[in-house]
Amino acid sequence: MRLNKQAIFAAIAPVVFTMSSASAWAHGDVKCTTEPKEKWRPHTELEAKLVKEGWQIRRMEKTTSCYEVYAKDPKGKRVEAFFNPVTFERVEE
Numbered sequence: 001m002r003l004n005k006q007a008i009f010a011a012i013a014p015v016v017f018t019m020s021s022a023s024a025w026a027h028g029d030v031k032c033t034t035e036p037k038e039k040w041r042p043h044t045e046l047e048a049k050l051v052k053e054g055w056q057i058r059r060m061e062k063t064t065s066c067y068e069v070y071a072k073d074p075k076g077k078r079v080e081a082f083f084n085p086v087t088f089e090r091v092e093e
Contacts, residue, residue, distance in 0.1 A: 032066035032084040032091045040085035043067055049088060066091060 033040075043060055046067055050057060054074030061068045066082040073079050082091045 030063070030066055030082045030091060032063075032082055033086050034065070035086045041088065043085070046083055046085075046088050 043062065046069075047057055047060060050069065050071065055069075056072040057069060058072075059070040061070075062085075063082075065085075067085050069079075069081045069083060071079060071081070073081075083089065084091055
């Protein structure tokens, strides 16, 4: 029996959508700091620090209270990590 592409997509799409929505929802719970943005250190400082430690940065984003980093850590593992923008401490999800 041969399934067509539409049938496969129809079967997989709800699962993928649910997983991506759950992931996005979970990230909304990460709180790194309550300090005002005026006290945040520049993201370029965090990037330089991480590169010096052996990280390979793919992308960095600002959230409402964190710096979110997509990278390979020093062990070569792909990670999505959150950092306090004032102290640069890593915050666990």
